[in-house]
Amino acid sequence: MRKLALRSLMAHKLRLALSGLAVVLGVAFVAGTLVFTDTLSRTFTALFESTTADVNVTAASAFDAQGPGMASGVLLPESLVDEVAGVDGVAAVAGYVQSEGVYVIGPDGKVVATGGAPGVGVGWNTDENLGMTLSDGRAPRADDEVVLDETTAEKTGYGVGDRVDVLTPGPRVEATVVGILRFGESGGLAGASLTAFEHTAAQELLARPGTVHGLSVEAADGLDDAVVAERIEEALGTGYDVTTRTEEVEAQKELLEGQLSFINIFLMVFAGVALFVGSFIILNTFAMLVAQRTRELALLRALGAGRGQVTRVVLAEALVLGFLGSTVGLFAGLGIASGLRAAFGTMGLTLDGGLVIQLTTVVASYVIGVLVTLAAAYRPARRAAKVAPVAALRDDQAMPERSLRHRAVGGSMLLLAGGAGLVAGLVQDDTTTAAALVGGGSLALLVAAIVLGPVLAGPFVRGVGAVLPRVYGPAGRLARDNALRNPRRSAATASALMVGATLVSAFSIIGASADESIGTTVDETLQADFIVSTSVGQPFSPAIAEEMRKIDGLSSVGVSRLASAQLDGEVSTFMAADEVTMAESMVLAMVDGEPTGGMLADTATAEDRGWEIGDIVQAVGVDGSERGITLVGTFEANPAVGPIVVPLEDVEQLGGDALDRWLFLEMADGADTGAVRDAAEAVLVDYPVVTVKDQAEFTQEQQAQVGQILMLINAMLVLSVLIAVLGIVNTLALSVMERTREVGLLRAVGMSRRQLRRAVRLEAVLIALFGATLGLVLGVAFGTSLVSVMEGQGISELAVPTVRLGGLVVIAGVVGVLAAVWPARRASRMPVLEAIATA
Known part of the structure; x- marks a missing residue:
């Protein structure tokens, strides 16, 4: 029977190709997704492993505002370097300064595009554990000298000796390129850019004089990292996070997996759609093939083949088809992975090295392709087994067709269940539950439509x-x-x-x-005449707001930021806005209380946390500072401001980065709109990533x-x-x-x-x-x-x-x-x- 199945397939090569193409496309997308995400993970893991010190020391924050392994915004005194250097087992220690929001201006006057990847600024450090090595030139020695990473230098054409403008979270800096650096073993930064300043200059620009963001420690030869980390903890006492290379890399990987999980889920959903749609083609194909071979199958029955043998013949064909389709799909998946890598590369996520093909990807491709094919072919195979032997003697024999009555009944029941799910979702107050009910109801309706299709x-x-x-x-x-x-x-x-x-x-x-x-x-919600922001949501220097306030024709400049703090013990990310913003630039549908004078929360959040007007909410910043903030009003949910709004002056007392996200400009009566806009754009000349927009442009x-x-x-x-x-x-x-x-x-x-x-x-x-x-x-x-x-x-x-x-x-x-x-x-x-x- 195996020979019969193979001969049947080889006798109809065109039919085989048409049937197998559905399997190829579905498997290719699954394999491509798995290869791409494995490559993505490998790129960042290699970056973490090659740039993480044996032991890392950072300030302990009151809560994890940004995720494991990421800077909390709490600085360390640089004098701590000498204290750690004296710990037994420490071979070398260096304080590092690093911050995002640092971008190079290209020769065309535009910011060098990173496609959403961060622009990072660091203080130059000779410790190779930080991953920076010079491939050309020398290290920066003065305030107006910088070193660029190889990729940024290649993009811009800048070389040693060229003058370059650099945007920082603070002022715009003009400096001379004195070196080109290579980061890590591969030199890849996954799309990010890296600019290195002289150490004290970096402290001035990215931290505060005499402070660092953390310490990188090299353990003495022969000593375990964990032993050195334990000794440092004993020497420093509380208030510090001390992690080994392994712990830091694992934390970074865990954070990365969480951040990138949506990519994997997103791609796998569409791979599932492809397989689901392809299964209809396979089902239809085998149903037609069985119908065309009625006489052949009946002849097998007449020669003594049992129903099980006939079923196995058809399933054997499906098995071969699934295997071949999975094989081709696996190789096609490599092409899809390459395409995804190129597509994400244009958006700034550059993946260095070759594609990563793991055994799990190969196994998953074959399992999925073969199982889907066998499942789709099972019903036609069972129908083939029911062919009567006498059919071999007739020319007009057709496969027996069941009544559509069962489909009509079953499909109608699914239709009612799906409709009930949609209705239940529409009357449900909880958004998560409502979305689940609507999704389930929609799926039931889709299956009902498939079942009722012939009807x-x-x-x-x-x-x-x-x-x-x-x-x-x-x-x-x-x-x-x-x-x-x-x-x-x-x-x-x-x-x-x-x-x-x-x-x-x-x-x-x-x-x-x-x-x-x-x-x-x-x-x-917005009443402002103009909004100042970046298109990618990056924060910018508060100096811009100060300059805007000097423009003739503006009656007010409102400031808004994003901030994180513990509010009554729960970590929250919220909007921080000044009095001008809440009084003049934004209109909220207030349910109770006043829009100014304290903290605001939408009604759902206030109810969920048990807050009432007049309550004092205990806020804790990343540096451990505490402050009581009074809840003065509740408003209807508004996605433009989020669930919570906290006064800017309170947030400034809780630590964190003092960087603005949005400015709201209000025109004075009788002011010339064109002149005011020209003046605002002139302020932003030194900040190419920041733009001024009217409401229509902001909406677009x-x-x-x-x-x-x-x-x-x-x-x-x-x-x-x-x-x-x-x-x-x-x-x-x-x-x-x-x-x-x-x-x-x-x-x-x-x-x-x-x-x-x-x-x-x-x-x-x-x-x-x-x-x-x-x-x-x-x-x-x-x-x-x-x-x-x-x-x-x-x-x-x-x-x-x-x-x-x-x-x-x-x-x-x-x-x-x-x-x-x-x-x-x-x-x-x-x-x-x-x-x-x-x-």
Whole structure:
């Protein structure tokens, strides 16, 4: 039986290729995702391992504001270096200064793009444990000298001796490049840029004179890092975090995994979609193949093969197909991983070295590809086993078809369950629970549509296809009848496209609603004439606000920051705003109390934490400083400000970085708008990453950020549409093979090649329109329901892009035409006599 399965596959190589392509695409995306994320992890892990000292000493913060291994903002006195140097077992120790927000200005006057990766400034240190080695020039010795990393130097063309402008969290610095540094063994910084200053200059710019961010310690030869760390802890006492290289690297890796987990989840979701859609193609393919081989399988039964043997023949074919598809998919996944690496590289995340291929990736690729193929082929295999031996004696034997009654009952029950889930989600107050109910209900509706597909296909094809005979004559009638001949096949083919159409339409609604919500929120919340900020959310120097206040024509300049603190024992990240911002620039829908004079919280947060107007909330900063802040008001949830707003003067007493995020400029009465804007832009000449925008421009900037995410999502969803197109091509091609004799008879009685091609195309269009229409209905239900429950997450307005959704149906029709090109051409070129003679 194994030989029979292999011979059957090899006898139909084209059929094998069409069937296996669905497996290849699904597995390729899974393998590509796993390889890319492993490569991503390896890049950063190697960076951590090559740049972490044997022992690291930092100030203990009151809470972990930024995550393990990241600077807390609490500084150490540099005199601590001598104290640690005297500890037994310490071979060398150096204090380091490092801070983000340092960017090089290129020769074109623009900031050297990092694509979102940080721009880091450090104090030059000769300790190689910090990973910095000179590849050209010398170390900086004066305040106006810097060393650039190799990648930044290559991007800008700067070399030793060139003058360069550098942005820092404080002032803009003009300096001479005196050296080029290599960071770590590979020289890669994963897209970030690194600028090294002379040590005391770095303290002035990035910390405070006489302070450092931490100490890097080299253990003496033969001593375990843990032993040296323990001795340092004993010498220093409390108030310090002392970690070994292993502990620090593990902490960094744990943080990295948490930060990058969304990438893995995001990519794996779409890999799952690809496999889910591909399973319909495999199921449809094997169902048709079994139907075409009815007589062959019946002959096997007549020769004594049992039902189990026939089932195993079909499953053996599926096993071979799954193995071959997984093998090709694994290699194709390397190409996808390379493409992902290049795409993320353009956004600043540069991954150095080759791709990482782990055994788990190989195993997962084969397991997933083979299991999906076997699962999809199981039902057709069971049907094949039910072929009666007497069928071998008949020419018109068809596979037994079960009634659609069970599908109608089961699908209706799923439909009711899905509808109940959506309704329950819409009336649920808790956003997380509501989203889960809507997601579960939507999934139930999707499965219901798949189950009910054959039941719905008949009425749809009859209704939409009624116009085809009138417009296209016999070709239109033949197309309609062929689509009606096997509603299960038509529905299974359309299901692949339906899944893609559902997701595309749902995300189109979410995207349009997000755009509308951003515009509404900005209009209703911000009253400022101009907003000063960076497009990537980076903080900037408070000196900008001071300069803005000197501009004639401005009545006020409001300042807002992001800050972290423990509020009543719970770590919180919130907006810190001054009195001007809350009194003049922002409008909140107050539920109780006043918008100024103390801390504000939205009603949900106040209720969750048990806060009432007049309560004093105990705040603890990263440096351990404490302060009681009075809650003076509650407001309706507003995504523009977040759940909590704390007065800026209170936050300044809690430590942390004093860097602004947004400035709100109010025009004085009668001031010239153009002149004020020109003056504001003149202030920002020395800060190219900071821009001034009116409300419309600020709204567009926020919408563009959401649009980039949705564009990436829709680009990934194109994969499911491409697989759906493959499904239509596959089904039509096999359908033409199945109807070879019928095609020959049609040609013999006078049907032209053109009419035959048209019939195949129209059949494809009917199937595509059915899938797209069903997907559109489901997508609208899913998208509108999800928007309704996401009001507390910032999407408060529902917008249905009717033109875009209508275009989706038109595109589906075009997809049907394109998918039918090759099958239609193949059908029209069949030799008439050979087709008629086909058994």
